Amino acid sequence: MAERPTDFIRQQIDRDIAKPDGSKDVITRFPPEPNGYLHIGHAKSICLNFGIAEEYGGHAYLRFDDTNPLAESDEYVDAIKRDLAWLGFDVANRVTFASDYFEALYNCALELIRKDNAFVCSLSQDEIRATRGTLTEPGTDSPYRNRPVEENLDLFTRMRAGEFPDGAHVLRARIDMASPNLNMRDPVLYRIRHAAHHNVGKAWVIYPTYDFTHCICDALENITHSLCTLEFEDHRPLYDWVLDNLSLNARPRQIEFSRLGLEHTVMSKRLLQQLVTDGMVEGWDDPRLPTLAGLRRRGVTPRAIRDLCRRAGVTKQDNQLEIELLEFCVRSDLEDSAPRALGVVKPLKVRLTNYPQSNETLQAPWHQREPEMGTRPLPFGPELYIDREDFTFSPPPKWKRLSPGSHVRLRYAYIIRCDEVVTGADGEVSELLCTYLPDSRSGSDTSRVKPAGVIHWVAAHAAEPVQMRLYDRLFRVRDPKGASLMDDLNPASLVTASGFLEPAAATGEQSHFQFERVGYFHRDPVLPRTFNRVVSLRDSWRPRQASAGSRKTP
Ligand code: ATP
Ligand code: MG
DSSP states (O other), X not given: OOOOOOOHHHHHHXXXXXXXXXXXXXXXXXXXXXXXXXXXXXXXXXXXXXXXXXXXXXXXXXXXXXXXXTTOOHHHHHHHHHHHHHHTOOOTTOEEEGGGGHHHHHHHHHHHHHTTSEEEEOOOHHHHHHTSOOSSSOOOOOTTTTOOHHHHHHHHHHHHHTOSOTTSXXXXXXXXXXXXXXXXXXXXXXXXXXXXXXXTBTSOSEEEOHHHHHHHHHHHTTOSEEEEEGGGGGGHHHHHHHHHTSOOSOOOEEEEEOOEEETTSOOOHHHHHHHHHTTSSSSTTOTTXXXXXXXXXXXXXXXXXXXXXXXXXXXXXXXXXXXXXXXXXXXXXXXXXXOEEOEESSEEEEEETTSOSSOEEEEEESOTTOGGGOEEEEEEOXXXXXXXGGBOSSOOTTOOSBOTTOEEEETTSOEEEEEEEEEOTTXXXXXXXXEEOGGGOTTSOOSOOOOXXXXXXXXXXXXXXXXXXXXXXXXXXSSOOSTTGGGGXXXXXXXXXXXXXXXXXXXXXXSXXXXXXXXXXXXXXXXXXXXXXXXXXXXXXXXXXXXXXOOOOO
């Protein structure tokens, strides 16, 4: 059991619930906009919000922030729910939508108008932008800023009734056009949008903005701690202003933390969308994407993602993680849990010239250190496949694989010696003629021959042809960005190999394997006879601190 994390957010919560007159409740929410798929950055926010709710005996909502009908859809709603469930968070009866509160939000807007804290502005979007000022210059007041309350009420009611086209009017807060914080310069609270909404259909033609909606939904759900990423820090004064000027019962506290980023990939929904629509990847669940759907399909486990988020921690500092850390988390998880299997990526035929013209069936453990996983039958015969990379004509010093005249052990089976190399017309090696040592069988070896090393193999008569999808980093640079983004895509991010797999693994039910000496693989949930490489076996990441976790090597 991992220790309970401590970070500045949990420390703030500890102080809040320690106040003698304060509430002991801790209620949080994860508020995605259903305009794309969740990615691993969202996982950090999910782990934080749901983790805190669990630790403090509170609860967390999944609230869809669906205030922009043009970008949102049920496809995304369903995908987000699926991803949360997969990550291991049960939100069954705490799923809400900002659109559930449209009537309440409308009433809050009326309240602000009545208090002369909001007005209907008839400037165009461009005019509003042009009069907003800059970081160094104050903005200018809208000519509609002093509209009488009654006129504002009348216009706003008619906006709702659908009397005006898109863009004719907006509702704006009446705060301060000279505020040093641009978000406080009479921000827009409502705009007219004649568009069908995925949840409420055509019931509304005015839609509230994020800044107006979010704080009110938080208050209506009695959220105590509204945890969001740093880009909302400058919006906090507005968050507080809206709540201070409304007569709502709850007063949530907004706290910001830094976004999680990952090297060799992009995380913005806009860029992910672009990769999908431009056909650079095969869809939102492409195993090269940092989306949760993509990671799941690749074979990254929820445990590995939660481990990564825990190691990333919660701070206000830059949180760009090395991709090696994710790979380390994946290996740490699969190391113990994934059964082993023999699979050959680039097959090279081996003929055993002294093996009888029959087959035999050996037994091999699914996992050598986890005997409770049991064993599987492993067919053996006179013709085998080994990986091309395990043979060379001219071995470098300390070569631990096969070469002319050398001995190697076939994993779980016999020692063989390479006697003759057959090459095709193109000069490529087409077949190896070898002899096997009948008394060298693994577990009962009396041959006294010391092989150069151990290699993997598959018996030809029982080999199952499979596609092995060898995934690599999507971008070749650590920090892809800017105009050259698409030039930095890694052309070798997907290499497909036609390999062979031992039958027990190819036809069984298990989802994950370590193909020995090759890497961790995941049975593709969609394509038949296809295995995705989750991660290679080589581990290049070292925890920065000894306490970051124990290192395991395969
Ligand atoms: P966009 O604003 O471009 O649509 P977004 O990634 O902010 O994209 P949201 O759906 O608004 O998407 O995100 C939902 C929640 O997840 C927000 O509270 C946001 O702060 C949080 N979040 C988004 N990206 C990250 C990230 N990389 N790391 C941590 N939290 C994130
Ligand atoms: Mg956002």
